[in-house]
Amino acid sequence: MKKLLVHEQRVYIGTLQGLFYLDMKDNRVRSISTAGLQSGRSMIYDLLLMPEGNILVSTSWGVFSLDPETLQLKQKYLHITAPYGSGTNALFHDSRHRLWVSTDKHGVLLIDEHNKRLVRHFEHDEDDPDSLRFWNALSFTEDVWGNVWIGSNNGLNLYLDADDKIITLADFRKRPSGVHDHSIQILYSDSNQNIWIGTSVGGVSRLSPYLARFSKIIPANDLQTPDKRLLGIVKTPEGGLYVGTSVGLV
Numbered sequence: 525m526k527k528l529l530v531h532e533q534r535v536y537i538g539t540l541q542g543l544f545y546l547d548m549k550d551n552r553v554r555s556i557s558t559a560g561l562q563s564g565r566s567m568i569y570d571l572l573l574m575p576e577g578n579i580l581v582s583t584s585w586g587v588f589s590l591d592p593e594t595l596q597l598k599q600k601y602l603h604i605t606a607p608y609g610s611g612t613n614a615l616f617h618d619s620r621h622r623l624w625v626s627t628d629k630h631g632v633l634l635i636d637e638h639n640k641r642l643v644r645h646f647e648h649d650e651d652d653p654d655s656l657r658f659w660n661a662l663s664f665t666e667d668v669w670g671n672v673w674i675g676s677n678n679g680l681n682l683y684l685d686a687d688d689k690i691i692t693l694a695d696f697r698k699r700p701s702g703v704h705d706h707s708i709q710i711l712y713s714d715s716n717q718n719i720w721i722g723t724s725v726g727g728v729s730r731l732s733p734y735l736a737r738f739s740k741i742i743p744a745n746d747l748q749t750p751d752k753r754l755l756g757i758v759k760t761p762e763g764g765l766y767v768g769t770s771v772g773l774v
Contacts, residue, residue: 675708
């Protein structure tokens with residue numbers, strides 16, 4: 525299981541074996557036909573609910589739009605993503621109505637959603653410490669100032685929107701106190717503007733934007749699972765924290 529998305533009375537489930545949904549009315553899981561993809565069993569890497577109500581699906585064959593009413597898939601942004609390979613990974617829609625698309629092996633694309641054009645292409649450069657830390661991104665989030673955080677298997681970047689600049693916060697050479705692994709699996713912003721960072725083996729950390737300090741909230745040893753990789757974080761209205769791992773929910 526790679527991604528869950530709750531929309532109306534369904535839980536959409538993206539997996540490495542295809543796309544499914546749980547109908548909350550009868551608690552039955554049904555498959556969604558991926559016949560429109562180049563492979564009938566495409567790997568699903570991310571799901572993103574867009575403001576207009578459609579769901580973007582990131583797959584091993586690119587980005588598709590899912591109509592929740594008809595459950596039909598239609599390819600999107602092919603004219604933008606095709607030069608950078610067939611597969612896409614993490615997706616994110618920011619407050620400035622731009623779409624962030626992680627390619628499989630060629631960096632991150634920033635797309636103007638209104639004009640359907642490429643704005644920026646962020647690449648990994650081994651000689652530039654402030655380039656992307658890997659060739660693809662696993663997660664994005666946005667902070668209260670409009671900066672976009674980018675997590676990957678090899679580090680954590682921050683895109684400073686006002687300066688149109690990427691800086692590196694963590695990689696294999698350095699990481700801030702309170703972040704105990706440079707492999708960033710999931711990023712999440714809560715209603716209090718905290719940034720939650722889920723890592724591969726280092727547990728969960730939190731950054732309070734007003735203190736500018738990282739705190740380690742859930743050490744890896746406290747995760748009662750044999751596999752410490754974190755795949756999702758969500759905070760309940762009551763303040764509880766759910767952490768999804770590769771083998772279950774904590």
